[in-house]
Amino acid sequence: MTQRVFPLAAFSSSTLLATQAFTPSAVSPRTRFRVQSILFESDLATDVSEGAQRDIASFEAWASDYGIQRSEGFQLVGQEDISSNLDVSAITTGDISAGECVLYVPQELILSSYGAMEQFGRLDEAEALLTQNGYEGSIREYYLILKILKELELGQESPWTAYFNSLPRFYSNGASMTPFCYSCLPPYAAKICKDERARLNNLSVKRVVPFLSNDTKGNTKAWKFAYNLAYTRGFDASDGSNEYCIVPMADYCNHHSTESNVEMAFDDFGNCYVHATRDVPANTPLLLNYGESYNPSFLLARYGFLDESSPASFCKILPSHVSNEMKDLGYSHETMLFYHNGEVAEEVWDHLLYVILGETDVDMQQMFYQAHMAGDYETKSSIHSQYSGQTVQGLIEHIDTFLLDLDAKSSKVNYDAQPPRVVCWAFNDEFQWQMSFSFEFAHLWLLIRFNTYSKIPMPK
Ligand SMILES: *[C@@H]1O[C@H](CO)[C@@H](O)[C@H](O)[C@H]1NC(C)=O
C-alpha cells in the first residue's frame, strides 16, 4: 500500500496553518441545493464539512499554551490515507521506559459528559426520549455531543476551537455509511454498522435543548461531527467514576489489540496522565487499546478502520435465537472466535455440535450440554468425535456461505475505477471508495477453511 509519510516537521509548515475556507465543488450537481447549508456552515469557526483541511500546527501551539505537557519525543505525525485524507497520530521519537509519563493533559481541557451535565443541567425531556427509544445507555455520550455542539457554536470564543480544527471531518465508520454501503457488507458487520447509524439518528434529540441556537439544532453536519467526535475519540475513564470523556492530544494515540504501549490514568483532580506500559523504543507509534480486540467488525463500525492487529475475530455464526443453553456453552462474539493463525475456538465447535444435535438427536444434545456444564470433557470429546463429520461439514458450509456472500458483494464494486481490495464504502452525499476489509477477511476465512478440512476437530 502506498502511503505518503510526511516528515515530522511538516506541521510547522505554513500550508497547514490556516483552516481553509470551504470551497464547494463547482461540478457537483447537488451544489445548488446545498447553498443554504454552506452559507450557514461558514458561520462556524470550525468547518465541519468532509473536505475541510486539518490544522495541526495551531492545535500544537494551543496545546502548549493551555498547559498540555509532552515528553520530549512525543510527536504528531501525518500520513495520507488511501482516500487522500490526512491521518494524524502520536509517536515517540525518543526511547521511553516502562512507567514513564509521556503526556499530561489538565482537567480543564478534558471534554467530559458529567462536566456537560453539570454545566447545562439535566434535560429531563431529552433523557426521557432517549430512554423511550432504548438509548438510556447513551445518555452520557448525548451530553458530550451537546457540549461539543455548544463549543462549536461559541466558535472563536470556545477554548476548544483549535482542537476541533485539528480533527478529521471525514469518517468511514458505520454512522457515516449509506444504505448502499451496508448492502456491500457481510451480515454481522452490516448490522452493527446500521446500529451506529440508528444511534446517530436517535441521539439527534434537538428540539428540547434550550441552550443551542436554532441554526445549530438544524445543522445536521455539525451533529454528525459532534457524534463522530464523541464516539471515536471519547472513552470510559475506567477510574471508577463512570465518566465518559475526550482527552485532547491523548486521543491522537492509535489502537493496537495486542501491542498497545501506553495507557491513561487520572489523578484526584481529574488531570490525565498517559504513561508507557512497557519500554518503547524511539520512532514507535504510541498505542492504546480501544477494547473489543476480538471484534474487528465492531472497530470498523465504530471507528471506521480495519483492525489488522486483532488476534481473532468473531466467527459470525448468527443464530436467529440464542437460548440460555447456548449462552452456557459460551455463545457470544467474544468467544466464538476464528484466530488469525487459522485456529477455531472450542466454543465454535461446541455451538455447531449443539445445533446439529438439536436437529437430529435431542437426547444426545442434552447429554452433551450436561457434560459441558459438569466439566466432563471426556464425554464431550467422545460426542464430538462421533459427530465430527457433521460439525466439520457445518463449519465448511458456514465459511463457504460467507465467502460466496463476500464475493457477491465485492462484485458490486467497479474494479476498473477502484483498487482490487475493495468491498466498498460510500459516504454521505457523494460516493467515495476506499479499499479495505474484504481481502483480509477472505484470507482469514480461507485459512480456516483449509485448516478445518485438514484436521478432524478434537476439542480438549
Ligand atoms: C432509532 O433506533 C431504533 C432502534 O435502534 C431504530 O430502529 C430506528 O430506526 C432509529 N431511528 C432512526 C431515525 O434511525
Ligand SMILES: *[C@@H]1O[C@H](CO)[C@@H](O)[C@H](O)[C@H]1NC(C)=O
Ligand atoms: C427557533 O425555532 C422555534 C421553533 O421552530 C421558534 O419557535 C423560535 O422562535 C425560534 N427561535 C429563534 C430565536 O428564531
